[in-house]
Amino acid sequence: MKKIISGNEAIALGFGDAGGVFASGYPGTPSTETLEEVARLGDVYCEWAANEKVALEAAIGGSIAGGRSLSTMKHVGVNVAADPLMTLTYTGVNAGLILMVADDPGMHSSQNEQDSRNYAKFAKVPMLDPADSQEAYDMVRAGFEISEQFDTPLMLRTTTRISHAKGVVVPHAKVEPQIGEWVKDVPKYVMLPNFGKIKHVQVEERLLKLQEFAETTPLNRVEMGDTEIGIITSGVSYQHAREACPNASFLKLGLVHPLPERKIREFAASVKRLVIVEEMDAIFEEQIRAMGIEVEIGKNKLPLCGEINADLIRAALGDTTTKVIPPVEGLPQRPPVFCPSCAHRGLFTILSKLKAFVSGDIGCYTLGALPPMGAMHSVIDMGASISAAHGMAKVNALAGRDEKPVAVIGDSTFFHSGITGLLSLAYNGGNALVIIMDNRTTGMTGGQENPGSGNTLQGVAAKQVEIAPLVKALGIENVAELDAYDLEATEAAIKKGLETPGPYVLIDKNPCILRYRIRKPAIKVDQDKCTGCRACLKVACMALGLTASGEKQKVRVDPNVCNGCGVCAQMCKFDAMHAIEGENNANL
Numbered sequence: 001m002k003k004i005i006s007g008n009e010a011i012a013l014g015f016g017d018a019g020g021v022f023a024s025g026y027p028g029t030p031s032t033e034t035l036e037e038v039a040r041l042g043d044v045y046c047e048w049a050a051n052e053k054v055a056l057e058a059a060i061g062g063s064i065a066g067g068r069s070l071s072t073m074k075h076v077g078v079n080v081a082a083d084p085l086m087t088l089t090y091t092g093v094n095a096g097l098i099l100m101v102a103d104d105p106g107m108h109s110s111q112n113e114q115d116s117r118n119y120a121k122f123a124k125v126p127m128l129d130p131a132d133s134q135e136a137y138d139m140v141r142a143g144f145e146i147s148e149q150f151d152t153p154l155m156l157r158t159t160t161r162i163s164h165a166k167g168v169v170v171p172h173a174k175v176e177p178q179i180g181e182w183v184k185d186v187p188k189y190v191m192l193p194n195f196g197k198i199k200h201v202q203v204e205e206r207l208l209k210l211q212e213f214a215e216t217t218p219l220n221r222v223e224m225g226d227t228e229i230g231i232i233t234s235g236v237s238y239q240h241a242r243e244a245c246p247n248a249s250f251l252k253l254g255l256v257h258p259l260p261e262r263k264i265r266e267f268a269a270s271v272k273r274l275v276i277v278e279e280m281d282a283i284f285e286e287q288i289r290a291m292g293i294e295v296e297i298g299k300n301k302l303p304l305c306g307e308i309n310a311d312l313i314r315a316a317l318g319d320t321t322t323k324v325i326p327p328v329e330g331l332p333q334r335p336p337v338f339c340p341s342c343a344h345r346g347l348f349t350i351l352s353k354l355k356a357f358v359s360g361d362i363g364c365y366t367l368g369a370l371p372p373m374g375a376m377h378s379v380i381d382m383g384a385s386i387s388a389a390h391g392m393a394k395v396n397a398l399a400g401r402d403e404k405p406v407a408v409i410g411d412s413t414f415f416h417s418g419i420t421g422l423l424s425l426a427y428n429g430g431n432a433l434v435i436i437m438d439n440r441t442t443g444m445t446g447g448q449e450n451p452g453s454g455n456t457l458q459g460v461a462a463k464q465v466e467i468a469p470l471v472k473a474l475g476i477e478n479v480a481e482l483d484a485y486d487l488e489a490t491e492a493a494i495k496k497g498l499e500t501p502g503p504y505v506l507i508d509k510n511p512c513i514l515r516y517r518i519r520k521p522a523i524k525v526d527q528d529k530c531t532g533c534r535a536c537l538k539v540a541c542m543a544l545g546l547t548a549s550g551e552k553q554k555v556r557v558d559p560n561v562c563n564g565c566g567v568c569a570q571m572c573k574f575d576a577m578h579a580i581e582g583e584n585n586a587n588l
């Protein structure tokens, strides 16, 4: 039966219908829904791993044990999983193994814009790049077949528009999962140097075989039209190029690594002007130019950064009637803010007040870097807060500066890659204040379960990791609790952590109000007492606004948005803000 589903849903369905047995991933936009949808299938085992390296390694185990396995992650997740990937390419697989990676051109929700096609080249593995939901669905099955036929892991790459846009999918008959034999094969799976040397040669031979396969597979198809313009493209870029040039000729690549050289030569020879349309890096273009083929339009006219669209392609082709519309000037800025009642708000209100140097991390709390808080001063990658703070403290000490850095990290990020940073800091006599915002969920990506939340992805009760004993076991002696809703206590706790020499860890255990649907009575402003000083606005809550202009503007609270955490009220020196029992209109 036809379905209208997103690319991520299609991959999940494709996995279930292709006899998928085991799936493991780590959340990250735009990949997250894939594994959540696998969980909804109900009859396929799946789990959130602590991080992407663990997810891929678990999938490798699943494949070695004979089950078709899938690992899902966002583009930066592959950096974390790169270590197993670069050797998995040598061992190959037993049952098929797909690494699904979702890229984010335009950085809708990411810290960088890396192009995962580089990883396929780097790891010398085949990569598929679907252009719509149907292809995303079909390429899971094709991917497993290629993986098993060529004894290789396969990367299935999407981009935000493919992952999140919906399209029609006609599912095929389901392949019943079959779990193959679990065979001991030391030279295949143990990458000691002597075995690795043999395997590397096999990887190069495999790549040549895949190249031959690329020449004939229907995954790479020529769609001849007007021969004036010939476009080589893949994925969502194909959709944009089709829209821009409906009558042109196309070589649409589905298997984007390795490239079909003969097919490309033939296509290039059959058209007048060769155009390469690809988002982000010039992966096709560099390889095609290296073949000695003349490319008229590529990155000389199309951007390396951000998403491509039909207007940009038309303009690159010299269509002077196309206007690339510039953004409207003068609109008010609407930066993202913490949810009403998020515990992170209180923490950053105080960090901002204390003017601490904050080594940040990736999660909802990263918003603490934005105005009016401006209380996060570096953010690199998941887990970097603690290790970077450690390096800062060491160099501060060498420079004779006595400022102690503060690291802020969430629970999911701590489990992902903060633990090792803290271990290293403790072992090497570090001197940072580490604040772990343990809201018992992976908030930023939509509230997924994690080792601290007490449930698995499939809803089974799980051991809930307590962070304080874990931190102590890593070698940290000073560990205390924090309640970021209490500004006075938070300030005192942070000051103590900064004044105490050596590593100090504070843990806030207030749960994510959005994920756990926590409701509290809304705050009301006593207009007689409010002086309009606006001190409360420093907490940057979207429930707060100003009364109608005219006389002196005062503060008002939108009861439909306020969730009564009372952080704003603690900023008020005039006792004008109070929670009204029984008046909770918060619409969570």
Ligand SMILES: Cc1ncc(C[n+]2csc(CCOP(=O)(O)OP(=O)(O)O)c2C)c(N)n1
Pocket: 026, 027, 028, 029, 074, 076, 077, 080, 110, 111, 362, 363, 364, 365, 382, 409, 410, 411, 412, 413, 414, 437, 439, 441, 442, 443, 444, 445, 512
């Ligand atoms: C390597 C990597 N994997 C995944 C992500 C996507 N991601 C961004 S923040 C985040 C987790 C945040 O959860 P947590 O640390 O618990 O903080 P919260 O958002 O709940 O405050 C994830 C998974 C990423 N940016 N980088």
